[in-house]
Amino acid sequence: MSDEVIRSLTVSGVPYSYRLLRHRGPGPARTEPVLVIGGALQGMGGWQQLEAALGPFADVVTTDLPGMGGAGPLPPGPSHGLLGRALEGILDDLGCARVNVFGFSYGAGLAHGLVRRSPHRVARAVLGGVPVEISDGLLRAGLDAERLLARGEAEAFAEHIAAMLLCLDERRHVTRRALAYRYVRRALLHTARHSPHLGDSVRRALTERADFSGGPTGVPTLVFSGEHDTVTSAGRQRLFAERIGARHFLTVPDTDHWVVLERARETADLAARFFTDRSPAGAPCLRPVARDPEPAGLGAAAGVR
Template structure:
């Protein structure tokens, strides 16, 4: 396998940023509209920690010409130096719903990845009359012990009055975070996994702030408190997907989340880790497209699909 090439310029769709006026914190939403008419409902994309509305170039290339995409920059759960209270999962769920409301979209599908999944799950749970399909990738009932320990270290570090971290210290922290969020053993055998982890490391190294504190402020701190809501989910076609080598949210973690959803399909993608949208962007987009069009997932190469009832 070769390393993923840079995503080419977007074609077949027009992209615009929209201002979402949501108290307590306004934010931007990137909207892609196909140049040819589409009959499918818009797809609301809820990324994970440290991702922004500009993190989905590969998905845009594959899906933008066929589906309207809504990619919000939801506000961080915590903001240093601001007096407002910390945001909760329900707050961020309301922020995501505000995107659809202000863009005057009645019905929509949801793609929620990693720490975006608790928001997507709640949004579907609370708005079953508006959500047509739900796709969760990289979901877990709770963070892994290694990730939970790293989050607690980030909270401790954020609470100290020490001087800002040096560039070398930030690089060490970035490497530590990537080591926890990716499978380094699998990366030694699969170049696409290694390349995706390198992309993540380069992005974290480019940050002027401590990447761990940034991760905790973004949404990491919320992972310690009930990412999977109670009550389950029914009545919405749902796909839960995971890479076979994912150690951040394991296959069994995703299976446990899928078990709380009636008639859910569990998709396991081979030769993949946690960063599916980078490692296997074509197959990742193909799975989404098949599911949105109610087509069988068994045609997807190097993957297994299992219906849980």
């Protein structure tokens, strides 16, 4: 039996796929499969650290949902309903009663929607970089980037989005800031040159907001944020965690919205602990957050190489 299986599916005529990496530990898996739902510009192949941390305990499922990665483009109109059906199609195809869900950034909204609609199908949920609130400034910056892309200015687009999503304010310490900026910029540039529906994905992620309302669902949930998240501040994400009755809220020190890149091992370890019913207290990413701190704000890309 192969350790990796890629399955192709269709929802409302749109092709998409998922990748199943079977657990590599001795004996049976220790927890339900983990379904990973990434950001609007992330595909199934970018989760190596998470796979390494979770692989000894569970099957890991990553996705190219419609409009993301190598999947087909989304049709005109609202997309969250279609994406929700796509996720349910993956669960049906897997044939398992329940899964753990790891949702990051745009994927956190999709994961939260799955928990709200089908709590009986979700054993535990980890939500990171939750875009509960997107400022008007961030929205304008994103739409400016989309216009750069439409004019064929791929490099300017990549620089603009990277500066928008990372905290480049030198007064705030972010571990591996320069490395993260180069990686994100390079990945965006590659996507800009190869994905014909990238601009649509950017616009949808900024303008089609997920429904983050709703109370406790009975699904154990952990929410985590980068300390200097520039999309939605850590304090506002903490308020979201309180509102939904999350079991834990944690901040990862010295990181921004790209916490899963800047502190990849730590966030992967955090998810592994939670999905195997171990306390996150031993994870190296605990820091108290003020109730309503000032957001980190957008940084200029100058000087970051």
